[in-house]
Amino acid sequence: MKRFLLVLMFLLASGIVYCKTLYVEAPIDFPNTPVKVAIETLFLKTGAQYSFEVTDPPMSVYGNVTLYIRERQELDTVLALILKPKNLSFNVDASGIYHIKKKSNTPPVKIIAKQYSLTYITADEIANDENIKKLLTKNGVLTQGDGNEIIITNEPSVLQSFEKIIKIVDVPDHANKLEALKELLKVFYNLYFPKDVEKEETKKEQPMKYVEPPTSTFDTPIKIALESLFKDAKVSYVIDTPLDENMRTSDASIKKEDLTKKDGLEKALKRILEWKELTFSVDEKGVYHIQKKDTTSHKEIFIEPPIDFQDTPLKVSLESIFLNVAKFVIDVPDISEYGNVTMRITEKQEQKDVLTLILEPKGLTYWVDAIGVVHIIKKPVAPEKK
Numbered sequence: 001m002k003r004f005l006l007v008l009m010f011l012l013a014s015g016i017v018y019c020k021t022l023y024v025e026a027p028i029d030f031p032n033t034p035v036k037v038a039i040e041t042l043f044l045k046t047g048a049q050y051s052f053e054v055t056d057p058p059m060s061v062y063g064n065v066t067l068y069i070r071e072r073q074e075l076d077t078v079l080a081l082i083l084k085p086k087n088l089s090f091n092v093d094a095s096g097i098y099h100i101k102k103k104s105n106t107p108p109v110k111i112i113a114k115q116y117s118l119t120y121i122t123a124d125e126i127a128n129d130e131n132i133k134k135l136l137t138k139n140g141v142l143t144q145g146d147g148n149e150i151i152i153t154n155e156p157s158v159l160q161s162f163e164k165i166i167k168i169v170d171v172p173d174h175a176n177k178l179e180a181l182k183e184l185l186k187v188f189y190n191l192y193f194p195k196d197v198e199k200e201e202t203k204k205e206q207p208m209k210y211v212e213p214p215t216s217t218f219d220t221p222i223k224i225a226l227e228s229l230f231k232d233a234k235v236s237y238v239i240d241t242p243l244d245e246n247m248r249t250s251d252a253s254i255k256k257e258d259l260t261k262k263d264g265l266e267k268a269l270k271r272i273l274e275w276k277e278l279t280f281s282v283d284e285k286g287v288y289h290i291q292k293k294d295t296t297s298h299k300e301i302f303i304e305p306p307i308d309f310q311d312t313p314l315k316v317s318l319e320s321i322f323l324n325v326a327k328f329v330i331d332v333p334d335i336s337e338y339g340n341v342t343m344r345i346t347e348k349q350e351q352k353d354v355l356t357l358i359l360e361p362k363g364l365t366y367w368v369d370a371i372g373v374v375h376i377i378k379k380p381v382a383p384e385k386k
Helices: 002-011 035-046 075-086 123-127 156-169 174-192 194-205 222-233 264-273 314-322 351-362
Strands: 028-034 050-052 064-069 088-092 098-102 112-117 141-144 149-154 237-239 278-282 288-292 307-313 328-330 340-345 364-368 374-378
Touching: 028 035, 035 050, 035 064, 035 075, 064 075, 075 088, 075 351, 112 156, 123 141, 123 149, 141 264, 149 156, 222 237, 222 264, 264 278, 307 314, 314 328, 314 340, 314 351, 340 351, 351 364
Parallel strands: 050 098, 237 288, 328 374
Antiparallel strands: 028 064, 064 340, 088 098, 112 149, 141 149, 278 288, 307 340, 364 374
16 A cells, blocks of 8 residues: 555655665664663664654553564564554654554455446556556456456555546547556656566566466356366465365456466466455465465464573474464474574564564464464475476
């Protein structure tokens, strides 16, 4: 959503700058330190600008924090670890300034799909333009309908802005209007997202893997659609959950141009699975897993304090945080090679936050299978596209 808002600001001639990921160097050591002092120290170490927007009650009433971590961590990860137990949160604005505030109880934004019929401009011209598609938020999808139509799935505010863009370019002189818009967007991304532009250029240099699409995924048994898709993509897969024989796809046909892009398979899977309470993940071997959506993901699992690891073997640390909470499996050949863990936290924390804190610096991550078992794995490396 931030990127989309930045684009709109740019189109309105507002000033913005690019924000990069910041890291806090080890050791991170706060022995019974006032929360405000701890946060100020983090910002001092990283050079980030910040603003406290908590006045009633003042920051002084939020008490102290005891935290000791011996490995380099992302600033956002450590901030969340300190702020969440205090019912505080943060956000980063377009200029990279961190704003500390009370946790918002605003409900999540709804995602909706809407179809737009075009008169002068073709659906291909909009749907296949990478600069225009960058206006979508992270979970947004832009596809083509059966005729000269586009279907946009995103937040309502994004749809409203796309409607304005369509009104601008869907005119008799659409070629000039569209080119002007595309050039404007290119200037924007080159100025404010240079790293992303470099990534896109690198992608173009890499040979693409062309995949013949299945004949159709429209009104097809979902199991057949998935089998066909994975067969054409030549990747291994496992269906981890029983599929209802009566469950059929309601999506339009997957088009060849969708699958020939670097992330084409992932987008095609999202289109098929999105409304079926199904999802997918990719393990460290590049195997795709089809699973039920975790309907309990909104239930937060907490670890009671103290969380105290003093040069503790990684396996022992994991066993400790999973004890009586959830089942886990270590899918790494020799976990002892990943060293030990040293950290001390004296407040109740979400299990997922502590897991990230432990695994991230070691090049590890995790995924949850269809029955809720947590799998500890190496960070996946996407299969090379040939």
